[in-house]
Each structure stands twice: as C-alpha cells, then as structure tokens.
Amino acid sequence: MKTHSLQTQSLQTQALQKTGTLYGVGVGPGDPELLTMKAWRLIRQAPVVSYLCNDSGESQARQIAAVVLSEAEPGAFELPLPMPMSRDRTAANAAYDEGAARIAEQLRQGHDVVFLCEGDPLFFGSFAYLLDRLQDQFPCEVVPGISSVNAAASALCSPLTLLTESFVVVSGRHTDEQIIQALQTHQSVVIMKAGQARARILALLEHTSRIGEARYLEYIGRDNQRIVEDVRRLSAEAGPYFSLFVVLPARVSRP
Amino acid sequence: MKTHSLQTQSLQTQALQKTGTLYGVGVGPGDPELLTMKAWRLIRQAPVVSYLCNDSGESQARQIAAVVLSEAEPGAFELPLPMPMSRDRTAANAAYDEGAARIAEQLRQGHDVVFLCEGDPLFFGSFAYLLDRLQDQFPCEVVPGISSVNAAASALCSPLTLLTESFVVVSGRHTDEQIIQALQTHQSVVIMKAGQARARILALLEHTSRIGEARYLEYIGRDNQRIVEDVRRLSAEAGPYFSLFVVLPARVSRP
DSSP states (O other): OHHHHHHHHHHHHHHHHHSOOEEEEEOBSSOGGGSBHHHHHHHHHOSEEEEEEOTTSOOHHHHHTHHHHTTOOTTOEEEEEEOOOSOOHHHHHHHHHHHHHHHHHHHHTTOOEEEEESBOTTBSOTHHHHHHHHTTTSOEEEEOOOOHHHHHHHHHTOOSBOTTOOEEEEETTSOHHHHHHHHHHOSEEEEESOTTTHHHHHHHHHHTTOGGGEEEEESTTSTTOEEESOGGGSOSSOOOSSEEEEEOOOOOOOO | OHHHHHHHHHHHHHHHHHSOOEEEEEOBSSOGGGSBHHHHHHHHHOSEEEEEEOTTSOOHHHHHTHHHHTTOOTTOEEEEEEOOOSOOHHHHHHHHHHHHHHHHHHHHTTOOEEEEESBOTTBSOTHHHHHHHHTTTSOEEEEOOOOHHHHHHHHHTOOSBOTTOOEEEEETTSOHHHHHHHHHHOSEEEEESOTTTHHHHHHHHHHTTOGGGEEEEESTTSTTOEEESOGGGSOSSOOOSSEEEEEOOOOOOOO
C-alpha cells in the first residue's frame, strides 16, 4: 500500500516535472531599473517570454523589459498575445481564451513561461484574466512589481499615507458616486486609469473641494513623464491611459 | 547683468555639488531578490547607508539588504538611527530630530546618504518623518519599493483588484467605525499593522460578514512567512507587527 502510494507520488512528480511553471512578473511603471532582481533573473533565464500587445505588435511591458530581453538565453523565444483595445468584453474574453491556450501549449511541453506585466501583476492588471484560466491546471507563481501608485508617490516625493491615515484606490471606470465617496471619506486617494475620465474627475475634485490637494501624473518614470502640480491648469480633454491623479491631505509629518 | 547671473548660478552649482543627496530607498517586504535594480545599485555605491534600529541595534531593513551591503564600496559606513519602540510621540519626535541631524551632518559634508526603508518608503513608512525634516534643505530622491500589499497578493496568487473594483488600505490603528466602513464599502480591503489589533479586526470581519473572504499573512517573503487561509482558525491574541489581513471578494476574473 505504501509502495503503491510512493509509486503514485513518483509518477505524479514526473508528470509535474514535465509541466512548465507560469510566472506572472511585474516589470514596474516604466524605468527598467525599477525591475526587481527576481524579475530580471526570471526574464533572462526564461525559455518563453509572453506579453500582451496591440494590433501593431507593440507592448509597453516588453518595451520596459527590452534591456533584459537583450540578455536572454540563446533559444529563448517570445510569445506576444494580441489584445483588442476595445471595451468589448466578448472580444477581450476570446483574446484571453486564445492567449491562455497558447501559454498552456508551452507549459504542457515543459517550458516555463514568464508573462510580463506593467506595474504589479495583481494590481489592476490583465494577468488576473490569464491566471484565472490557467491556475487550476498549472503551477503558477507571481513576482510583485512596483505599482504606479508607489512610483507616483516617489516621483512627487510625498508620503502616500501615514500610519493613522487611510488610503483608497479607485479608477476612472468608477461611478461619480463612488469617486465622490472616496474623496470625502479617505485622506489619501489615487484615481487610476484617468485618461478617458479626466474631465469628469476634474469636476468631481472641484465638487468635493479637493482639487487644491490633487496632482496629476502621466507616464511615470518614462522619458515622457509629466507631472502637473496644479490640476486646475489641466485641460479637460482625454489623456493617455497611463495617467493618474494623486490626492493627498495637507499635513505636517510628525509621528 | 548676464555675466553676474551666470556667476551666481555657477556659485550656486558649486554649493549644490558640495551637498550630498538623501535617497530614501525601499528594500521591499523581506526577500532580498525583491529589491529593485536601482536600490541594489544605490546601496552598493553609497558612501553612507542609514536605517532605523531598535535598542539592540537590530534593523529589519538592514537585514533585508544585508547581501547588498556585503558588496559595499571600501570606506562606506553605516549610520544606524536608534528609534524607541514606544508609542510616545515626544520620544519618537526627538529620535527623528536627532536622526535627521545626523543625516544632515553627512549631507553637509557632501556625502550621499542612502536611507533603507522596509517595503516602500512613502507607504506607511517612517521615512516620511525624516523627509519632512530634511527636504527643504537638501536634495532628496525616493526609490519606490515593493510594498507588503503587493507582496501579499503575490504570495496568495490572488488579484488584489480588478478594473471596476475599488481598493482600500486601512491599518490596525483605525477606529472600529473606519474599519467597518472600509469593509462595507470596498470590494478589496487590506488591513495593515494588524499585530496588536488582531482580536478587534477578527470581530469586525465577523460583524461585517466578511470573515470568510479574509486571509491573514505575516512575515511575507521571509523564512518565517505564514499564511492563514481560514482566519476563523486564528487565535484572538496579538500577532507580530508585520502582519496583515487581505479581504478579497469572491469573483470570476473576466474582463
């Protein structure tokens, strides 16, 4: 009985050894130096590196990790997964299904797959949709990355939150009521994905009298980084996808 | 007039060149491989590395960065700043005053100072109190680090938040009303610094019927990491300072 159990275990181990591991790896907000040592090592060693790309094959995550990919092992290859940029859920779901199938094919062949994610893989990221489709069948591991929230605080050189403050993250996809509630309840508020919603967010900041505490950032840590300290000077037009507002209370930092 | 202006500028530049820069550097939650490349480089090159320590000279941040410090330049030295572990604000303020003065002394001599911070320097960190005392007089730069929030999500392999969800961070220092409000209003909730407040947090999770969605983590990424999937099995006694609860909604991750 014991022998049988050990044999079964051994066969299972062999089967597991034949399956690759999926690594969701955060590459941070834009500066390649903000990759972690672990991300750097995994990307360099990976037999397969995958990422989402647009119709033209462009990928922000790949671009951030380009310098590491230039050091990849001979024989390593890339697996770009095209993702339609529309908000059509059916099309997006089909693209994730297709992407997960292509990753699964590699994992079944015993190849580890490193999937590159901007910022942190599990913080407003697309990796969640691949993980959801693959984590029941394959070993998965996640390497956290610097999120744009922490990068924004560093770029502003301002504490995001102190011990007795609360901190909330909402996105431009939330309703007016949700954003107002966040601004009225919490000292520190970050509003992510502010691009399309910029005009609406400016109006809500004005409405809650927090516009004077708000700052705006886009493309943090990249060559085209832009910080607007007085958001009243910001035009009410749509901005890039990688833009956010940081709303911090006036304070004296004493413990 | 122009010559005079250029001369003034040149003198100012010389004065600036004589002053060191203060770098607040995040070392992440515990695993040295979660340091960023930038943190690694700055620590290795720093003439002075500073950090908070307890009465016995122990420092969590230094311990995380120990492997990098072993590669430090010859002549580099460490500047540990003792910090009383009490909640006495007067004692803490005096310790930060003293610490800032000792860092300022180095900066005035033209030495760059790298100050090590667990997690991210500007997210519930002590670095804010030093920055507040020094940033008007000296050039300061912050290097973001992996926060325990992102590390927790990775350890759990669970998305912290998806695009249409909101996410709030509160701490064990918040009132019952604030924690209840966070649990009732937001899908994803992280409760930091849960050590002393563990029994109270468990009662509030029960009260808001979110105890089944909560998970508990301590010492993330360290050898003594502990994850409790069913927090109802957690004893209602005080836990370590580095412990947190992550409360995530049941969901199917479809975009």
